[in-house]
Amino acid sequence: MERRMKLKTKFSTFLDRVIEGLGLLGVLVLILLLVLTNKEVVGRYFLNRPTAWSLEIIEYGLLYLTFLGAAWLLKNEEHIVMDIVYDQLRPGVQVWVNIITSAMAAIGCFIVTWYGVKACWGFYQTGQYFAAYLEPPKWIIVGIVPVGTLLLCVQFLRRTYGYFKRRKGFLEEKKRALGELEF
Numbered sequence: 001m002e003r004r005m006k007l008k009t010k011f012s013t014f015l016d017r018v019i020e021g022l023g024l025l026g027v028l029v030l031i032l033l034l035v036l037t038n039k040e041v042v043g044r045y046f047l048n049r050p051t052a053w054s055l056e057i058i059e060y061g062l063l064y065l066t067f068l069g070a071a072w073l074l075k076n077e078e079h080i081v082m083d084i085v086y087d088q089l090r091p092g093v094q095v096w097v098n099i100i101t102s103a104m105a106a107i108g109c110f111i112v113t114w115y116g117v118k119a120c121w122g123f124y125q126t127g128q129y130f131a132a133y134l135e136p137p138k139w140i141i142v143g144i145v146p147v148g149t150l151l152l153c154v155q156f157l158r159r160t161y162g163y164f165k166r167r168k169g170f171l172e173e174k175k176r177a178l179g180e181l182e183f
Helices: 002-046 054-075 090-127 137-143 144-181
Strands: none
Touching: 002 054, 002 144, 054 144, 090 137, 090 144, 137 144
């Protein structure tokens, strides 16, 4: 049992490091996008010398930025929450809402991961390229989608498990409170 816990802790630590590393890589991509966008604005409007490849790199960078940072955002509970209704719910109901939505999101992410892997593999096998200035292979550009959604899926599963544990705490607290009321 202790060995299983150590393995679970090591795996969790590894996942945290991967997610943090990709989040940091996302920050670097964001900095690159800021520099390229400013360079393109200055080159196009002030120097009358636009570059043909900047916009393409910016487009691919936005895709990478999204999927590099998604799991990090979820890990840090920074995703958007529709809290107008949510805040009106009792804490026990909030936990169930979080369990259900996290599980459903994990399933959705798994589906996107599955089809993303299939698409990337197909692009790789057929050697397809984007018909653009730089002509990058499609599998390299689209490859971040299954990677990012797989990590997001795992993070949603971890979140679901965490809410299940929290639910048990609510049930135990409720039993204690009811036990104290009995004479």
